[in-house]
Amino acid sequence: MYEAFFRLTGKPFQLNPDPDFFYGSRGHRRAMAYLEYGLHQGEGFIVITGEVGAGKTTLVRNLLRRVPSESVQAAQIVSTQVGADDLLRLVAGSFQIDVAGLDKSALLQRLEAHFRAMHRTGRRALLVVDEAQNLSPRAVEELRMLSNFQEGTRSLVQSFLVGQPEFRAILQRPEMRQLKQRIIASYHLGPLDSAETRAYVEHRLRHVGWRGDPDFSADSLAQVHAVAEGVPRRINTLCDRVLLAAFLAERHDIDRDLIEDVAAELADELGGPAGGAVLAVVPTGAPDEPVGSTGGDREAGAAEPAGAASAAARIALLEARLARLEASSATTYTVLQRVLRVLRASTGALGMHRPADGEGRRRQGEPGDAGNPPVRAVR
Structure with a gap:
């Protein structure tokens, strides 16, 4: 809407992660260096954490654009509250492996066979797990088991785990000890100064x-x-x-x-x-009482x-919501009026006929309509 007014070619502050807009702050450059180091090593786990909105997804997407497709097949999953078996199916789907109807044992065999076939063609698998803080400990353990797939001394699967700060707490649990031993680099992405x-x-x-x-x-x-x-x-x-x-x-x-x-x-x-x-x-009420409770030891009148x-x-x-709706309506009206003026100016520039003030029936709300009250500016 405002792009033409400022002579911009697009929206500069869209919310969707876009690697084209990647900005390499000091922290983002360091995080990228860790990811590239891990990619070069070709094994183990790389862990990147950061607060919501810190730029983790944009960072990963920027990295995936640099991955050489002739030597690495990269896949990304966004984890939700799924069980360990469902996570393995998500992994299979991300690499376009058909595992329909397979039990867990057969599923793992299918995954391993696929990764070995990739290795024979000179490629390896890179799995990026976004929102890793949603993984259960069992699901994290399944990812560790995938790292056991090897051909000689070479790992067939490498994983980057990207999540919010609470994922670091998950990794401190005793049952995560074996996975921690396979983390070759970890970095927390902080805010910009x-x-x-x-x-x-x-x-x-x-x-x-x-x-x-x-x-x-x-x-x-x-x-x-x-x-x-x-x-x-x-x-x-x-x-x-x-x-x-x-x-x-x-x-x-x-x-x-x-x-x-x-x-x-x-x-x-x-x-x-x-x-x-x-x-x-x-x-208002007692701190530990559920909403709507009057309290067992209080008199009924005390709840009033x-x-x-x-x-x-x-x-x-x-009332606040109503005020916002009124403000939104006024803003919409203002924008439509501005668009109408632009269209009229464009019509005049093209030499097209424009009705005189007295021609036809003037629409309510157009400039010059004495019957239409002025719109009050709302901040």
Whole structure:
């Protein structure tokens, strides 16, 4: 929507991971170095962890683009809460191996036969497991068993495990001791610092033809870092909305105040910091009591103030949602009006006939309609 206004060739802050937008911060370069080292070694496990939105998936996709297909067949799975046997079927499917109807023993034999056949053609298997923190200990153990597939001294399967920080805690369990012995490198991907946040924003803008418009002030970029806490996905969420707000206000300068206004809007919509965790609204009461409990030792009348507070909280939430809907409607109306003006200007440039003010029936809401009340700007 705002790309044409800023003369950009695309959306600079899309949320979907895209290796074309990969930015090599110091941390991302180190993580990439560990992955490339592991790829060169051709054995063992590489573990990469990081907070939600830290750029782990983009990092892996960027690596997979560099993998030489003539010597490595790479496959990626996104783990969910699946059992060990289901994980093996996911692995087989990612390498396009038909294991329908096979029990676990036959499934493992089919996997091993496939990987040995690959080895005879001079290729080896690379398995990337994303969201590895969702794996059960038994599922992690099955991955370790896959690393036992060998031809002579060469491993047939290598695994990269990518997950959130809690995966590191899983690896500290006693039953993970054997797998830990096969981890040849591990790295935790942290947030960007202030300078990297600025470079990250400008990198993504340049990728879509940025020539200084929009113009982010130094203070605004410092505020982006403070609000998003250096997490790339949060930066994308915030900056995308900032550009939309600037477009709607027909302004090309981005200052600290605009960042703060948009951050406040996001916090209101999400119930927490921009792009961060959603806060839950819990009725007042005893800390360990379930919602709706009046407490076994309390008198019935003592629950009434909490119930009234809960009702008031619900009313406040409904009012806030209604206000957001009204603001959204006003924003949509403003955008449609702007599109209408652009279309009229284009029509005039092409020399097409445009009705005079008195011709036909003027639609409600068009400029000059005295019967249509002005739209109040909503922030």
